[in-house]
Amino acid sequence: MFALVALPLPLSEPLIYRIPSHLEGKLDLGFRVLVPLRKKIVTGFVVGFAPASGVVHIKEIKDLLDPYPLFSEEMLKLTRWVSEYYVCSWGEALRAAVPSSLMLKSQMWVRRVMGEYVVPTQGLSLRQKKILEILADEKERKLSSLAKALKAKGLYADLYELNKKGIIEIDERMAELGARIKHEKKVRLKNFDGGSGNLELIRTAISTLKKKSTAQSRCLELLLENEGELPFKELTTKYRICTNSLKGLEKKGFIEFIRVEKIRESNWALDLPQTQPLSLNEDQEDVLKKIVEALEKGVYSSFLIFGVTGSGKTQVYIEAIRKVLEEGKEALVLVPEISLTPQIISRFEANFGEKVGCLHSRMSAGERFDTWRRIRGGKLPLVVGARSAVFSPFQNLGLIVVDEEHDPSYKQDDPAPRYNARDVAVMRAKLNNAVVILGSATPSLESYYNARQGKYILCQLKERVQKQTLPQVRIVDLLQERKKGNRRFLSTNLRTLLQDRMEKKEQALLFLNRRGFSTLVKCQDCGYVEKCPRCDITLTFHRIDFSLRCHYCNYQKKAFGLCPNCQGYRFTYKGVGTQKVIQELEEIFPQAQMERMDLDTTAKKGSHQRLLSDFGKKKFGILVGTQMIAKGLDFPDVTLVGVVFADFSLDLPDFRSKERTFQLLAQVAGRAGRGQQKGEVIIQTYYPQEWAIQLAASHDFEGFFKKELEQRRELGYPPFNHLILVVFSGRSLRMVKISARNFSTKLRRMLKMGKLQVEEVLGPAPAPLSKIKNLYRWQVLIKTKSAIKTGSLIKKILEEKKRKKKTEPVRITVNVDPMDML
Numbered sequence: 001m002f003a004l005v006a007l008p009l010p011l012s013e014p015l016i017y018r019i020p021s022h023l024e025g026k027l028d029l030g031f032r033v034l035v036p037l038r039k040k041i042v043t044g045f046v047v048g049f050a051p052a053s054g055v056v057h058i059k060e061i062k063d064l065l066d067p068y069p070l071f072s073e074e075m076l077k078l079t080r081w082v083s084e085y086y087v088c089s090w091g092e093a094l095r096a097a098v099p100s101s102l103m104l105k106s107q108m109w110v111r112r113v114m115g116e117y118v119v120p121t122q123g124l125s126l127r128q129k130k131i132l133e134i135l136a137d138e139k140e141r142k143l144s145s146l147a148k149a150l151k152a153k154g155l156y157a158d159l160y161e162l163n164k165k166g167i168i169e170i171d172e173r174m175a176e177l178g179a180r181i182k183h184e185k186k187v188r189l190k191n192f193d194g195g196s197g198n199l200e201l202i203r204t205a206i207s208t209l210k211k212k213s214t215a216q217s218r219c220l221e222l223l224l225e226n227e228g229e230l231p232f233k234e235l236t237t238k239y240r241i242c243t244n245s246l247k248g249l250e251k252k253g254f255i256e257f258i259r260v261e262k263i264r265e266s267n268w269a270l271d272l273p274q275t276q277p278l279s280l281n282e283d284q285e286d287v288l289k290k291i292v293e294a295l296e297k298g299v300y301s302s303f304l305i306f307g308v309t310g311s312g313k314t315q316v317y318i319e320a321i322r323k324v325l326e327e328g329k330e331a332l333v334l335v336p337e338i339s340l341t342p343q344i345i346s347r348f349e350a351n352f353g354e355k356v357g358c359l360h361s362r363m364s365a366g367e368r369f370d371t372w373r374r375i376r377g378g379k380l381p382l383v384v385g386a387r388s389a390v391f392s393p394f395q396n397l398g399l400i401v402v403d404e405e406h407d408p409s410y411k412q413d414d415p416a417p418r419y420n421a422r423d424v425a426v427m428r429a430k431l432n433n434a435v436v437i438l439g440s441a442t443p444s445l446e447s448y449y450n451a452r453q454g455k456y457i458l459c460q461l462k463e464r465v466q467k468q469t470l471p472q473v474r475i476v477d478l479l480q481e482r483k484k485g486n487r488r489f490l491s492t493n494l495r496t497l498l499q500d501r502m503e504k505k506e507q508a509l510l511f512l513n514r515r516g517f518s519t520l521v522k523c524q525d526c527g528y529v530e531k532c533p534r535c536d537i538t539l540t541f542h543r544i545d546f547s548l549r550c551h552y553c554n555y556q557k558k559a560f561g562l563c564p565n566c567q568g569y570r571f572t573y574k575g576v577g578t579q580k581v582i583q584e585l586e587e588i589f590p591q592a593q594m595e596r597m598d599l600d601t602t603a604k605k606g607s608h609q610r611l612l613s614d615f616g617k618k619k620f621g622i623l624v625g626t627q628m629i630a631k632g633l634d635f636p637d638v639t640l641v642g643v644v645f646a647d648f649s650l651d652l653p654d655f656r657s658k659e660r661t662f663q664l665l666a667q668v669a670g671r672a673g674r675g676q677q678k679g680e681v682i683i684q685t686y687y688p689q690e691w692a693i694q695l696a697a698s699h700d701f702e703g704f705f706k707k708e709l710e711q712r713r714e715l716g717y718p719p720f721n722h723l724i725l726v727v728f729s730g731r732s733l734r735m736v737k738i739s740a741r742n743f744s745t746k747l748r749r750m751l752k753m754g755k756l757q758v759e760e761v762l763g764p765a766p767a768p769l770s771k772i773k774n775l776y777r778w779q780v781l782i783k784t785k786s787a788i789k790t791g792s793l794i795k796k797i798l799e800e801k802k803r804k805k806k807t808e809p810v811r812i813t814v815n816v817d818p819m820d821m822l
């Protein structure tokens with residue numbers, strides 16, 4: 001009997017392995033197994049079985065890793081669809097559905113063979129001699145450690161040659177798990193059940209022991225106060241009860257030591273004042289009624305809740321989830337940004353307590369591992385998480401909520417699978433006969449078009465939950481500000497309103513979708529601008545640590561004091577980032593309390609939570625941030641929102657640039673006036689007549705939808721076609737160009753012969769960011785009606801190309817329905 005094993009590698013099909021006799025009858029679909037692959041041992045997933053094969057030399061499965069299948073039939077179907085739609089291997093899709101700590105693989109270990117004779121060094125390269133010098137002490141070394149010591153990569157050829165000559169030995173061993181079940185030692189009262197008889201015995205013992213050992217009597221008192229058990233570490237460190245006292249109690253038969261699993265979890269909820277329970281208004285009740293009817297039918301239904309900012313969409317989610325949990329089913333809530341997790345977790349924990357779990361990339365490997373197992377065991381029926389949580393191992397899923405469904409953060413760009421969590425959520429709901437709710441104040445054009453076409457049930461919330469008016473929005477022309485002599489980044493209007501809010505003890509948000517201090521530093525004497533050596537982009541100046549950084553490859557260097565080109569010392573700091581806005585605020589309002597929220601300030605674990613908790617408690621009045629403050633946040637004392645520069649997204653070479661601009665401006669404007677006081681919004685721009693900005697200022701989504709849809713129809717862009725972006729990247733610009741041109745030529749030839757059914761093939765052309773991480777990038781764009789059919793054909797073409805030229809120096813990635821063209 002043979003098993004089909006999907007490996008987390010870009011392979012066209014699962015590989016066939018022989019099932020060893022000791023595993024016959026024990027394997028089933030979805031099991032995790034260890035299999036040999038060339039000279040390595042890797043983790044794979046059983047996805048099928050095959051009868052006896054005519055091939056003689058088929059490798060055996062090495063081992064079975066779990067007592068139960070990791071994947072249900074539903075998850076296997078979902079990941080199969082992901083692999084077909086997003087043009088990746090089934091194994092890559094399955095890898096995305098489990099914590100990375102469960103992906104075991106072997107590591108190469110190298111050891112020098114030491115004999116009585118002297119090893120001949122003639123005919124060895126300089127690098128091979130250095131390898132032998134490092135291994136001279138006869139200690140074993142991991143390949144990674146050896147490469148680090150040599151400060152070199154690509155050692156395989158040298159090591160295999162030394163191995164052939166009998167000078168070194170090479171061994172493959174399994175690496176340790178990235179995370180495993182954690183246990184802790186606890187102290188427990190022996191035979192304690194809380195009954196009156198037990199209590200009387202313990203109290204008598206405490207009275208007796210007080211005369212002899214206060215530590216032992218204190219220990220028994222503490223255990224009584226804590227339901228009969230406490231961690232050993234807590235007793236010995238916090239309460240300073242020595243180990244001898246505990247052992248004495250154990251000998252007397254009062255306590256016992258036990259080893260129990262310790263669940264690793266972080267508290268992601270915000271520490272905010274308790275709020276009153278909210279009741280639904282008439283519009284919310286109507287929306288909820290439709291959702292509950294679908295839940296009761298137990299069939300797949302998809303809803304798009306289009307509600308203005310502050311219309312109470314989250315409360316509708318909560319009531320729908322309450323219904324699902326009452327029926328014994330499970331619910332998943334997806335949010336686009338980790339920054340939204342603390343506030344929404346707080347809302348759900350206030351309603352559902354310990355039933356709520358959290359899953360996102362900022363958690364440690366151990367926390368993710370424990371949360372994943374608890375979800376699989378049915379102990380967390382409600383999970384709130386970012387993109388990857390869409391693959392949570394639920395057994396009885398009844399509802400999926402995708403909050404801020406329009407957000408591009410739901411799309412994964414690297415590594416494969418390059419999926420959109422929103423679309424995967426819709427497919428998962430379909431496979432489970434569950435209900436999926438997409439919610440947004442600014443739906444994506446694709447989702448709103450689908451709702452207009454009847455694919456989704458459209459529900460609208462046209463007013464804010466407590467009938468508050470939407471904020472008044474004013475557009476400030478920065479060109480006129482410059483003509484009036486204002487060279488600052490904050491306009492006169494915005495400065496006046498900030499001063500007013502500080503006097504009233506109200507709060508303000510300032511939005512700028514660019515971190516750092518200045519986007520470039522230019523020498524005034526010779527015009528020199530420092531560029532990233534790995535990417536085709538200028539380095540951003542960060543004033544906090546006086547560094548120059550690339551935001552694409554993380555290259556970093558100390559900012560220079562003198563120009564490297566002419567030794568000049570006069571520099572112009574062009575462009576603006578969140579750090580420069582903070583500096584300007586400190587100059588204008590030296591007494592103001594303010595904080596910055598961007599990727600730099602939220603790098604540490606818990607930083608999102610701290611910043612939002614402090615802002616909610618009004619410890620500071622002005623929060624400056626990037627897009628992580630633009631959506632989902634609900635602070636009633638925020639009455640002013642300032643958009644420092646609205647034009648960044650408009651200037652991008654992307655057909656979605658106007659949609660992105662409209663969504664960002666409408667979303668950030670919606671943070672103002674959610675309490676009792678009215679809100680105001682200032683949008684600063686050099687394009688005050690731009691229709692996307694004008695429509696965002698007037699909160700006119702319908703007007704924007706109609707105008708943008710017509711342009712998309714003319715150009716054949718989504719929602720009228722799917723886009724497939726094929727990117728060619730490599731260190732040789734010549735090879736990248738040749739690969740891209742050959743590919744596009746083949747597509748056009750097939751299109752002419754009728755073998756390819758697509759609307760248009762565009763390119764090849766350099767990518768907008770033509771060099772990233774030392775890789776040149778060219779791309780081909782395909783417009784098609786059927787993403788799966790076209791993707792399957794592209795996959796075959798690329799497989800043929802790979803077979804013909806095994807050492808292809810060009811990396812090829814396929815991105816279906818990309819959220820940006822950069």
